[in-house]
Amino acid sequence: MKFDTVIIGGGLSGLVCGIRLLQQGQRCVIVSSGQSALHFSSGSFDLLNALPNGENVINPLSSINDLVEQAPKHPYSKIGKDNFEKLSSEAEQFFREIDVELTGTARKNHYRITPMGILKPTWLTMDGFATAESKDNLPWNKVSIFNITGFLDFYPQFIADEFLKTGTESDIHLFNLEALDQLRRNPSEMRSTNIARILDKNIEEVSRILNEKSGDSEAVIFPACIGLEASSLDKLRKLVKKPVVLIPTMPPSIAGIHTQQYLHDYFVKAGGVYMLGDSIRNADMQENHISKVYSFNHGDIPFTADNFVLATGSYFSQGLIATSDEIYEPVFNLDVSYSTDRKEWYNPKMFEQQGYHHYGVKTDDSFRGMYKEKVIQNLFVAGAILEGFDPIKEGSGAGVSILTSLSIARTILSNKERG
Ligand SMILES: Cc1cc2nc3c(=O)[nH]c(=O)nc-3n(C[C@H](O)[C@H](O)[C@H](O)COP(=O)(O)OP(=O)(O)OC[C@H]3O[C@@H](n4cnc5c(N)ncnc54)[C@H](O)[C@@H]3O)c2cc1C
Incomplete structure (x- = not known):
């Protein structure tokens, strides 16, 4: 199977990179084992909320010099x-162009509301979620918060x-629908997706319940367990006489699953091939150049590509594997940066900085992976697997x-142009 680019992993990074490459005429395949971190998303994309030294960031663009100084890798x-x-x-424009509605700008973080009601800074928030411009001030004086009876x-x-x-007052309403009774028979079925x-x-x-019970509140606060079908949230908003805003629930995340599905469908409609449920297991590499990769499902039929x-x-998606004495990357065995002193991996104080969060695959400044300290010319590494x-x-x-996915797409396309 021959492609211009083979992408291994179909979460946010793989999909953004794949869509960008397809938009510029490349033939791409994404091979992806399973669910991605998007299935657990808060409904917001973070860019930079704090510097490595702990200082809070208000404007990510103006804090970037400090970040470069504090964390060169x-x-x-x-x-x-x-x-x-x-x-x-480019990222903000990318999502606008493919009709993913997001609020926010890299010039100033806004605030999202966590499942516990705490305000946290973020960059872009998915359509429908509650946001605030300031940490100390919500946009309402009084709201009605709804929940479904038995939803924990x-x-x-x-x-x-x-x-x-x-300073925002709330009244709380529990409600039930007969249609939910079938789930309630088994409490473990009362999950956001169901x-x-x-x-x-x-x-x-x-909408009839929300209109009836929300009295003189300025807005309806609703758990984000609605809108697997995009049109249903729009419909709810039209039928309810005041703004309906969502607050994320504990995972799984409906907004995240919806975004994953939307990006997947966009990629496939644009001509990409997405192989879900398959995993790349190894590769042929000669002189720091990858020629072929092999998957579990396709046996000895290789995927070949220029890049x-x-x-x-x-770790969460098994892009990195931690054993009791090493951390490794399982497909290409790329160089991974981590401390050989295992005591440095963890801080027993759970909420403090953890060493293992910084560990990841080493790359050069173009995000090309390294094997035995040599750069692999046509293997780029994107997203959560990266070091530093x-x-x-x-x-x-x-x-x-x-950002790393868009940067890699740029490099691949400009290398192609240069021939
Ligand atoms: C639980 C959780 C929640 C998060 N929530 C947020 C949030 O709300 N906001 C935020 O800004 N950031 C969040 N993050 C950070 C997150 O890492 C990034 O936001 C981003 O979604 C990561 O995307 P990714 O594509 O790099 O990796 P992933 O989303 O992990 O995707 C990697 C994909 O590769 C596949 N894969 C793995 N090995 C192979 C193989 N050998 N062959 C083929 N496929 C393979 C996996 O199945 C998976 O689908 C969260 C992270 C986690 C772990």
């Missing part, structure tokens, strides 16, 4: 200050308590995935 440092600004704006992954009282700290499938089919009834992109995620950043402490997870 950070993927953003490899991208460089000017390209960081260009790629952030959403906490209205915590949210109401946090809202009150900013509930969304039922609510999406009963939008009229849900390969490794976007297999971090802490997606949790910095709040930079999706930003690194999106």
Whole structure:
């Protein structure tokens, strides 16, 4: 099977890179084992919320110089200050052009609301979610918070308590639909995805309840367990007489699953080949050049291409594997940066910075992977698998995935032009 580019891993990084390459006429395949981190997404993409030294970031574009100084191996440092600004704006345009509706700009972080009602900075938030411009001020004086009876992954009282700290009052309403009774027979079925499938089919009834119970509130706050079908959220918003805003629930994330599915469908409609449920297992490499990769499902039938992109995620997606004495990358056995002193991997204080978050695949400044300290000329590495950043402490997870993927797509396309 011959392609221009083979992408290994079909999460946010693989899909952004694949769509960008297809838009410029490349033939691409994405081979992906399974679910991605998007299935657990908060509904927001973070770019940079804090510097490695812990200082809060308000404007990611103006903090990039400090980041480069503090963390020279950070993927953003490899991208460089000017390209960081260009790629952030290219990313915002990229999503607009493919009709993924997102609020926000890299010039100023806004605030999203967590499932516990806490306000956290972020870059881009998916359509329909509650956001605020300031940490101390919500856009409403009074709201009605709704939850479904028996749904345990959403906490209205915590949210109401946090809202009150900013001066916003809330009333809380539990409601039920007969159609949900079949799920309620087994409490473990009361999960956001199952509930969304039922609510999406009963939008009229849900909107009648919201209109009836929300009294004099300025907005309806609803758990993000609706909208697996994109049109149902639009319909709900039309039928309810005041703004309906979503707050993320505990995973799985409906908005994330919807985004994954949307990007997948866009990639396939644009002519890409997406092989779900297959894994790349190894490769043929000669003189620091990859010629073929092999998958479990296709046995000895190889995938050949001019370029390969490794976007297999971090430990969570098994892009990196940690054993008791080493951390390795399982497909190409690429060089991985990590401490050989295992005590440095973890900090027993769970909420402090963890060494293992920074570990990942080593690359050059063009994100080409390295094997035995030599750069592999046509193997690029994108997203969560990369070394040198802490997606949790910095709040930079999706930003690194999106910006490195766009940067790699640019390099592949410009190398092609140069012939
Ligand atoms: C649980 C969780 C929640 C997160 N939530 C947020 C959030 O709300 N906002 C934010 O900004 N960041 C968040 N992050 C950070 C996250 O890492 C990035 O946002 C981003 O989604 C990562 O995308 P990725 O494509 O690099 O990796 P992944 O999403 O992990 O995708 C990697 C894909 O590669 C596949 N794969 C692995 N090995 C192989 C193989 N050998 N062959 C083929 N396919 C393979 C996996 O099955 C998976 O589908 C979260 C991370 C985690 C772990």
